[in-house]
Each structure stands twice: as structure tokens, then as C-alpha cells.
Amino acid sequence: MVTKQFTSVWTREPRSPRSSPGLSREQIVHAALELLDSEGTEGLSMRKLGAKLDAGATSIYWYVANKDELMELAYDEIWADMEVADPDQISWRYSAATFGKGMRQAILRHPWAARLIGRLPAIGPNALHATDLLRKAFTQAGFRGLEIDYAASTLTAYVFGMTIPEAVWNEYINERQPDMDGMRQAVVAAVAGYPEMQARVEEMHAHDPQEIRAMSFDFGLYTVLDGLEARLVT
């Protein structure tokens, strides 16, 4: 049973405050984000990133221990790109709702991030700042102690679970441009044994998929908020 010394990008000091020459961590992360946003998960490799920076692929390893660390750094940036409402100004319900919607939009804007959600604790500075606000909202609502965490987990779990598939789906559509009619037919065919489901699938195909997803998200969001409210009165 070999236990390995645990290290994290967030605990180790980055490589000197930058004097002048060559690369920097920010520069690298920034370039990585551009590749990810424009070309998706598969668009980022150490070699491509090196090329984009006019540097050898292995130069990056001076600033970052490995690709996973680089991804952690990139991932945290997502949460800087999320509008949050200060719970001091407004009702906890409104600020929690804004939080959920903002989280969804941030993920949809950076679909590659969907594949990273759920790895090691999201303890980057931007992620911490965001979750701190959510916790404030639930404290204001009346939750205490560990229930603050439970409530926050419930909301974020819902948003993640709802948005991850949506983001992955969008990325798939963009990358592969699949034949949509064929896909719909495939789904209808697969569901053939379940007439109830088949009717529902056809009903969904009659609407704009974007709209359906937005409605579905809001339905669940208010469901979760109602449920949380119920926990408060008892």
C-alpha cells in the first residue's frame, strides 16, 4: 500500500512571479483555453499547445507538472466567466436561481469543461469564490451547519447532471455535424418497444430542442428550490 505524497496545482507555488523572458503560466492557460473553446476537448494536446505558443511541447512542463494540472487551471477559469448575484441584495431564492442559471450558461459556453466536472475537489480560486456566494445565499435562507453544504450540493448536483449531457451533446453536434433526421429516426426506432415513450419522443421532436431543454431546466430548477424551501419550514 504505497501512499503517494499528495500535491495540487493550487497548493504548489507557481514558478516565480515572472521576471521577463519566455512563457508564463497565465499565457499557457490562456492559450489552452483558446484551443479548448475553439476546437473542443480533442483540440488540446501538449504538442498543439506548444506550437500555438511558438515553443517546444515540452517547455510547458516547466510551468505545470502534467496535463491534468493544466486542465485544472483551465477549468477554474470557467467559474470566473459566471455571473453571480450578491445574496445580500436579494432573496436567497432569486440568488440561488441566478446561480444555477449562470452555472448552466458558463458550462454551455465552454462545453469541454463538462468532461472535467467531478474530478478532484474544485478548489481553484474562482470556483471557491462562486461557491462561497451560494453558501451565503443558503445561510441567509436559514440553513445551518452541514445543511448549508447539503443544500449547495443538491443545487449544484442538479445543475451539473442536467447541463453536462447538454454540453456534451452540443459539442458532439458541432464536431461531427451528424445527420439529424437519421438520428431522430434511430431514437424513435430504439424506443419502439415503449409506446408511451415513443409518443413523448415525437412530441419533443415537434418542438425546438433548445426551447425544450431550457424549459426542462427551469422545471427542475424550481423543483429543487421548492424542495429546499420545504426543508426550511419543517
Add this chain to the structure above:
Amino acid sequence: MVTKQFTSVWTREPRSPRSSPGLSREQIVHAALELLDSEGTEGLSMRKLGAKLDAGATSIYWYVANKDELMELAYDEIWADMEVADPDQISWRYSAATFGKGMRQAILRHPWAARLIGRLPAIGPNALHATDLLRKAFTQAGFRGLEIDYAASTLTAYVFGMTIPEAVWNEYINERQPDMDGMRQAVVAAVAGYPEMQARVEEMHAHDPQEIRAMSFDFGLYTVLDGLEARLVT
């Protein structure tokens, strides 16, 4: 704009009903599952799978178009490994709760599956059978039309969002055996700027992590169910 013919493992006929010689799809999927369960996501490569089957790595491509398809087949098996309660016998609330807990356990039993959740529509036979039962429960509850889907999505999104990180975490612990104390210290240090959070993290470290997660899951599960119930009366 090149739209590619869409195909899926589930729509294409598998390679003949098997006469006698060599490999078969079931055999391959079964071996893949064994590798995944015992060695995790990284334990499965086409070469390793070939070796396990005493065959060339590329023989597999006769039965399956590519690795993604193989993963889809393996992934669907997860939902065969999930206890479901027939909603005809019991209250919708109880059967939905059992469904959620069963889903969580199935994922925790096969943590590698966590990384596959949210890809192309889960339209494998086992997944369909399970979701059909959930839809029955919500129909019995009184939901109608698209709201049946919304309700089902809300519950499954919550379970996925809560369980994916838990499963990935478990896999990480098992594979890398990290130094737990060091990790805790790292988290406490990262959270230094947020005294409220720091207090909560320490409170969590004082309990059994498994227990905390189970309690957290149940809290959210009943929250979602309460929320759904609220949607019914209005």
C-alpha cells in the same frame, strides 16, 4: 457543412446470430466489463482486451465499429445491474426514491461508467427498461405529457450530478492511493480565505466521509421528491 450519416450500435444489426467459431459480441463486452471493473477506465485498451480474449487487438473491429461503440455496449450493462421497484405495487414516491438510490449504487459499483454518463442518448435496452419504469412512477404520480420527462430528468440529473463526482473520487483513491492527510491539509489551506467554509470542511473531516456522502445524497433526494410533489398540487 458535411452531415455524416448517423449510425448507432443500437440500430445496426450485430454480426449474425453467432454460429460457432471464434468471438462474439457478448463475449467481447463481457471481457471489457471485467477489465473496466477491475482496473478502471484506463485498464481498457483494444490491445489489452484483445490479449484477454486470446485474439489480435484488431479482431474486435469485426464485431464493433470502434471503441466508442464498445463503451456504449458496456455502459448499457450498468443499468441491468440496478434494482428497480415496480411502481404498480407501491407509492410513486417510494419507487422514485428506490430508483434514485439504485442508480447511485449501480454507478458506485462501476465507477468507470461515471465518465460515460451524458454522451449520446442512453437508448440501450437496459437503460430504456429502467427509465420506462421511472416514467411509470411519475405517470402514476399524476404528471402528464412532457412533464413526465421533465420530472424524470430532474431526478436523474440530481442523481448523476451527485454520484459522478463520488464515483470518480472513489476511482481516484483506489488507483493512486494518495496521502489522505496531506490532501485534507491542502483543502483546508486552499479554503483559508473563507473562514465559514473552513469551519465546515473541518466539521466534515471529523466524520466518516462515506456517511457524510450518504446523508448528503439522501438530503438532496428527498429535497427533489418534495419539490416534485409541490409541482403536483399546484
Add this chain to the structure above:
DNA sequence: ACCTGAACACCGTTCAAGT
């Protein structure tokens, strides 16, 4: 019809060597 091995075009990462 089924299986094979060689080959292709990639990966992430290590490391000795350079400035």
C-alpha cells in the same frame, strides 16, 4: 466469414543536453 500483423498517425511524459 473471420482473424491477423504491420503500419500510420497520433498521444503524454522523461531526460540529458543546451543556453
Add this chain to the structure above:
DNA sequence: ACCTGAACACCGTTCAAGT
């Protein structure tokens, strides 16, 4: 202190060739 290219140990997949 920073950067490099060569090299290692892997990938998934294609394909002409075998039986």
C-alpha cells in the same frame, strides 16, 4: 533559470493479406 529534441511507451484505427 528556462527551453529543446530525441526517445519511450503507449494509444485507436486502417488495410492488405491470410485462412
